[in-house]
Amino acid sequence: MLRVDNLKIYYFLRDGVVKAVDGVSFIVPDRSIVGLVGESGSGKSTLASGILRLIPPPGRIVDGKIYLDGVELTSLSEEEMRRIRGRDISMVFQDPLASLDPLMKVGEQIVEAILAHEDISREEAIERTYKLLNDVGVGEERFHSYPHQLSGGQRQRVMIAIAMALNPRILIADEPTTALDVVVQRQIMELFNELRNKYSTSILLISHDISLIIQWSDYIGVMYAGELVEFSESRKLVEKPLHPYTQALIKAIPRISGGSSRLYSIPGSPPDLTNPPSGCRFHPRCPYKMEICESKIPEEYNFHGHRVRCWLYEEGIG
């Protein structure tokens, strides 16, 4: 189980501090897929790199804790953290072509990932690589291919094989299907689901695509301007989205059988994180804005595990 507790990641730029992740808490239970959704710049990718402690300078984790089965990650040494990466928590990125070394055979890249953590012979690592390539549906005959010789979907499968090579407890997938077409997208998501069931790996799925998140996640977190504004079991959140931003996101999903022909879009644009709005960061775009929203940061209300940060629920769910 992964538990993120009040995590704050700030970028210290010359013209101010960007609070990319500002006090985010959630858990990723065992064997579950947790989806994080939000617009570009909402801090979801920073959060993903933050869990692996790979924030590039001038960014820094300024506060908060990350627990992986009781081990607190922010206090580990760099070398201890390196051992965690790949072995206990691994990551799949958005662009599979750029994430693979162009000059190394894909099989070698998997072998390398295994040998970085396990003290086994090269032959054994190669055997396991063949198995992994078969598992992810690329086929062992692709061991000697270079990344440019594979299709986008195959490359992402190779990335997943690398990420699954050490049977990690947590797999972070940062926009894993954004660069792929919808058919391949579905196959990749099915592969994630299959791997989760087979190896009991929990998946933290990050995407800007709420329909994808709804379809595949057990739990959903909604991020807005560096804050987690709503978190709940997937079913509850879809049935009754509480935060006005979540409601707007769901309303903006295009529907084939939809009545109105115009697509709904959320008015306004994401805020400038060096100078976020006072009070609730969503208030300039919120249709239910009240006076208090402009001045006070909303507290988090928890309704049987359905957490929301919005003043509308000060007196409970109406």
Added chain:
Amino acid sequence: MISFINRYGVDAYLVISGIAIISIFLFLAIFADFVSPYDPIDIVGEAVQPPSNKYLMGTDSLGRDVLSRLIHGARTIMGVIAVSTAVSMVIGIPLGLISGYIGGIIDRILSVIMDSIYAFPGLILAIAVAAVLGPGIYNAAFAISVVYIPTYFRMIRGHVLSLKESLFVEAAKAMGATNNRIIFRHILPNTIYIITVIFSLNVSDAVLTEAGLSFLGLSVSSPTPDWGFDLRNGQRYLLSGYWWPVFFPGVAIILLALGFGLLGEGLNTILGGEGVKSR
């Protein structure tokens, strides 16, 4: 080869002609003992004989065969350049990798040192180093290598800076790869093409520097055959109308520099290393 030409056009011709010229000199250097008609340090006839059937490029002021000295001189210059290039690479490339990857204060210090070396004109720096070390073929090789270390350093460092930000390096980090593995397995192989380009452009320049050093008497000593040194000896007789002891070594220097220059320019465009500058 045809498809190579069709694909890269002019640049393919540059590369092919460069390789052709270099191969000829390389052949002469390796098989000097078999192809040269006379021993390069033997006095084989009268002094300053014009080119003839017996002495294809004439004889020099001591009566040595100019062609034989030219062929053996290829061996000298190739040897000096091989040694100096190897030294430049062995020092410049690792320092560039370290500086670019680690950054911080180490990067600052190394960059300042390299930039101050780079600020000197190449030949003048080589003269200064060779003058301090004293004449001699190894000192000349070292002096030349000092001149070209900053080029390798700067190009590699710049490349590492961008590679270090690339997603595949980040992905390797996310998989728990150690810094050593990232530098030597991922970053270094991705700089090989740029090293090839810097190599050929630098060697072209190094040919001229070597010739310049030996022309000034800071490299080999008599009677070793060497193009720059032979230019120096022949130059005194030029005004008397004896052009051949100067002309042939001079052409050889130009051709060899041209060969590496053509190869470097062609590779530069083909491998996409635009912006690579020779010294």
